Amino acid sequence: MLNGGVRVGLGSRALAILALLAERTGEVVSTQDIVDRVWPNIFVQDNNLRVHVTAIRRALRAGTDDTVAIVNVPGRGYRLNADVTIEAADEQAANVPVVADIRPLPLPLQVNRLIGREALVTEVVESVTRHRLVTIVGSGGIGKTSVALAALAQLRGRTTVCCVDLTNCTSLAHVATATAAALQSPMGRDPIPSMLVERLRTAELVLLIDNCEHLIDTAARAAEALLQSCPRVRLLATSREPLRVPGEVQVHLHPLPVPGVADSVETITANPSVALFAERAAAAGGFALAKENARKVAAVCRSLDGLPLALELAAAATPMVGLEGLSSGLAGRLSPFTFGRRTLARHETLEAMLDWSFELLSPDERRAFSCLSLFRATFDFAAAVQVAANRAPEEAGTAQSVLQLATKSLLAVEPSPHGVVYRLLETTKAYARRKLESSGQANVAARRHAEWVGMLLDRARVDWQQMDRAIWWERYGTAMDDVRAALVWSLGEAGDKKLGISLTLASAPLWLGMSQFAEYHRWLEQAFATLDALGQRGGAEEIRLQIGLCVLLFNIDRPGERFVRAATQVLRIAKKLDDPVARATALWMLSGQRGIMGDHPGSLALAQQMLVPGSIDVDRDLQNFVRRVNALMTFRVGRLEESAAIAADLIASNSDRTAYGAVLRYDHSTIVRGNHSVTLAVQGRLASARAMLMETVIDARRLRNPSSFCYLLSSAACPVALWLGDDELARHYAELLGCTAEDNCFTYMAELATWFSGIADLRMGTPPQPPGLDRLRPPLPHDKDVFITGYAALCDAEATARAEAGAPHWATAEILRADGENRLSADDTVAARAQFERALALATAQGAGLWALRAATSLARLTTPDEAARILIPALAIIEGDEHYPDVRAARALLAGSSR
Structure with missing residues (x-):
């Protein structure tokens, strides 16, 4: 958007608001009209609208015309004071869709300039505009991803774009997980989750599926499913071979043109391969393209067959071996070529280049290079040194080796909010992994990588108390692939089983926050089997594993007999080990189960035992947890004033930093406020209950704890909305509960969502949506009582x-x-x-x-x-x-x- 010739940025919602005000310039547009236009069928709080209006005003002030203003008319709405002329707009740029509940991650940053691919990028953009599946096909290291990202950057102004990197995926489930993460959409256990497909069903979106070759059949099935179910989704894929899906259009990416032997110097300097080599070599230091060296550069480019990755590797080596040595070394090592089946010749060229580059490294650099292939995501300098180190006294030498690898472009260096991070390019990583396997050091390096993951999780636990949750997830949410790899090794045959159990425990908040309950359940079961094999049941490790299992069982299929057995086992071990936190947690779980079955006095009796009488030096977090549970159970036996007093004191103490491990006990800050809103509503303090509840739901959604969020919605948000008589709000909360429960395969919570949604429908005089309430299992006693308070006819x-x-x-x-x-x-x-x-x-x-x-x-x-x-x-x-x-x-x- 331009304001007086000045470029200003506006989000899609703000732009839609401004367009509506412009259409009715001079008129007062009511708040409801704006909400109906910009947020159709979605409940929106007033402060959401105010935030967007503030953004519009800021954008208007960036221009040169100070006569344009948005006026707030109290109690009525907003009016745009301006002279507005409506002109025909570029059809492609108009009406960029807003995709509900889809907020794609930003495109990966392209640090280096794309050279020699301008025409191809244009071809890709035009093909994606005309066709629903376009695959960029080419050999490894040829620049498929760079071209695809450049095309997405051009399409970004016309539609929503998203990039899904399949590099670390090994199955269809992982493909679905990567897609959901890139779209910032929650994920359940289905390979292509129905809720994810449903959200994309009406979306207008260009989705890049990057690096498909190692999962070609899986990627093809995923692409075909999306194309069939989501008619407005377009797919752009990169692969070393076509997906072979009906309707696929292939764009073949060839090596960059190379200079001919007889080309003039002027022609050589204008050649894309030469331009790429010269720019990267200049960045490496000490090189400038000139008439005197142009023909030698041309020889290097021809020897490398115009492969971009190989050109970059050679350019990085130029300061060390010089152009003369580089040219002669490549000539002797890279030719003659043996051209075989499709794609193999290019692979051999890259392999030869990597072999040559690898042999230029010192022994320490070779060892470091091989070990760094264990990282699945980006990593920082300290992580690189830890994993690549051979022995502690050599850490200084390892640090120097890592820096040399970055200097030689074998490590890609990328900016991050915390400085810089490193990564190995995909083909380079595969080559380095083969070198590691052949070195005989793979198991040693895998141990160091798993130990690094453990240290990362320890740091995450400390930062949990200090960081804003959004920043915390930005920093540690990308670690899942490395956590998974560390678990595969440590719980495998050659791994360190104790370390694997420790990692399983420490990674619980990550699995829960990333909505990976199904996979975490499998890791829990493997950890239990490992404990059995080691003969180490009955200790602290089993306590934490059993607690994690209880959380899963509660959500998957009600708190039944298996849940009670697991919680009772936690209590038994906790008493034996004199572990106050585990003891309190077990009693909380058993108390909650008793209350759901309708025995509220028994539930309170268990809650009152959560702290041993006369215990001293009790951790503050544990104290708050125990008081929160007692406040809830005191409310449920009908002692409302006593319960309200406990909760109000907890809220006033502003104890909003729940311990990392306490994620399995729900988020304290939001749950205590949610429970208190229930008490306030029943007491008749309706306005206070509504205000506290709505604020708490927003906070809980931001904290990314699906189990905790579902509990808040089912135990507080839905019933309180019904008690307040706000049936639309109740239905909104029920739909939110249903979506979150379905994404995470929470059977119990999904049933509660159906009940609340049906009750809201009945109150509004419409039949409940299928499945009907009569098709559900009979509710548990406490749940039935809650439903009756919302709809007396039940x-x-x-x-x-x-x-x-x-x-x-x-x-x-x-x-x-x-x-x-x-x-x-x-x-x-x-x-x-x-x-x-x-x-x-x-x-x-x-x-x-x-x-x-x-x-x-x-x-x-x-x-x-x-x-x-x-x-x-x-x-x-x-x-x-x-x-x-x-x-x-x-x-x-x-x-x-x-x-x-």
């Missing part, structure tokens, strides 16, 4: 009998009232009135203001006007909220009618 004889037989709990009063409504529908007015009176008395005694208001309203309908006023006035007096809430509105309408 109350049946079983729920009433259970409420009347046990000690009064948080929902007893509302269940009694719901039973009274059922009796009233059956014309049993006397029994109905008795239930309403019991409900009102119990709710008043508990301080459950919302239940008291509902019971008072039900009872007042059966009384005289004077008696109705006597009942309703005190019930309304304790409610924080106005007619915005349906329960308040109904009570006040009844009160107004009784006063006539």
Whole structure:
């Protein structure tokens, strides 16, 4: 976008808002009109709109015309003050789509200038515009990725673009994982997750699938599935051979042109291969292309057959061996060539070049080069030194070797927010890995790599307490491929089994945050088997593995018998080892299971045992965890004021830094606020409950803990939205819960999402979407009570009998009232009135203001006007909220009618 000739940046949402205001310049456009245009069918908070309006104003101020302004008309909306002329726009640049819930990662940074590929980039762009699958085909190291990224950079102004690198993928599941990560979309266990495909079904997107050759069949199946299911998605692939998918268009990438033997100096200097070599050699230092050396450079380029990677490697060596030695060495080593089957000749050329480069290295440099092939992602200097070191006294020499490898371009150096990082190019990495395997040092190097992963996870644990979560994930989220590789080695036959178990434990927050529950479950099972093989069950390692298993079991299929066995095993070992954290965690899990089964007094009794009486020097994080659980269980037995006091004190203490390992116990800050919003709502503090809840959901989503987020949505967000009478908000939260649960294969949470969504539909007078509520498993007792508080018609004889037989709990009063409504529908007015009176008395005694208001309203309908006023006035007096809430509105309408 240009403002007075000045380029300014606006996001797609802000641009859509500005376009709407421009269409109706001079008019006041209501907030609702803006939301309907820019966020159709999505619940949006007011501050979201304000953020985008602020961005527009900032962009307008960047121009030269200060007469253009956006005016906020309080209570009405926004108006654009400007003279607007509507002109026809470039069809390709118009209406760049906004893809819901898809926020692709930025394209990889191309540090070096692309040389000699301009026409090919144009061809790729035009082909992608006309066809849905375009594959750039060429040999290794020829520059396929660079051309593809350059094409995406040009397409980026017209549509959404995304790059998926398959380099570290080994299966269809990993391809799906890489795609979801690049799109920043959560991931479950399906090879091509249905939710991921569903999100792309209506998206207009160009998706680059990079480096397909090692997974050609898998990549082809994935491409065909996306093309069939997502009609507006276009695919750009890079591979050493075609995908052979129907409709595929191939763009073949050949080596750069090389100078002829008889070419003039002027022709040589204009040649792309020479230009590439000269630029990279100049960057390496001490080289400049001139008439005197042009023909020698041309000879080098011919010897390298114009292969870009080989040219770069040779250019990097120029300062060390000189152009004369470089030319003679290549001539003797790289020719004659043996041309065989398709692609093999180019591979042999690159292999010969890498052989030659490898032999130029010192023994220490060769060892370092081979060891660095173990890294799956980028790595920093300290990591390179640790993995490449042979023995500790030689660390200084190793550091020098790493720097030399970077100088010689065998290590690519890339900028990062934390300085620079290194990586090996794909073909170089494969070559280095073969050298490592043949050296006999592969197992030693794999151990050092696994130990480095362990140190990285230790550093991640420390930084967890100090960094913003978004920054933390940016720094450590890319480590998953290296973690996986370290686990493969350490838990394998030749690995260090103890180290493997340690890595399994330390990596838990990464697996959970990256939504890789299915794969983490497999690593847990392998770690259990390893413990059995070592004969080391019953220790601290088993405690942490069992806790991780409990988290998975809870979400996969309700807290059943296997969950109870695992939690009980944690408690048994924790008592034996006198481990207070593990003991508290086990009792929390058992307490939660007891509460879900409807035994709230038993649940509270277990929660009250989480800290050993008289224990001293208890960790603050553990204290907060125990108090949070006790606040919740105290609420559930109906002691609302006591629960609210505990939670308010926890929130006031601002203890928002949950320990790294405590991720398995949910995020403390958001869960304590979510639980407190439930208490506030039942107390009748409706406005406070709504404000706290909405802020907490936003924070919880940002923290990337799917298990914790699902718990918050199911236990607080959905029910509170229903209690507040905001059925649209309840449906939005239920859909969010359903999407997150499906992405992570959380069966239990997916069922709860279906219940809440169905209840919202029933309240709005529409039949629930399939599957119907009658197709689900019967809800567990506590869940059923929650559903009844949201939709009284769900109350049946079983729920009433259970409420009347046990000690009064948080929902007893509302269940009694719901039973009274059922009796009233059956014309049993006397029994109905008795239930309403019991409900009102119990709710008043508990301080459950919302239940008291509902019971008072039900009872007042059966009384005289004077008696109705006597009942309703005190019930309304304790409610924080106005007619915005349906329960308040109904009570006040009844009160107004009784006063006539």
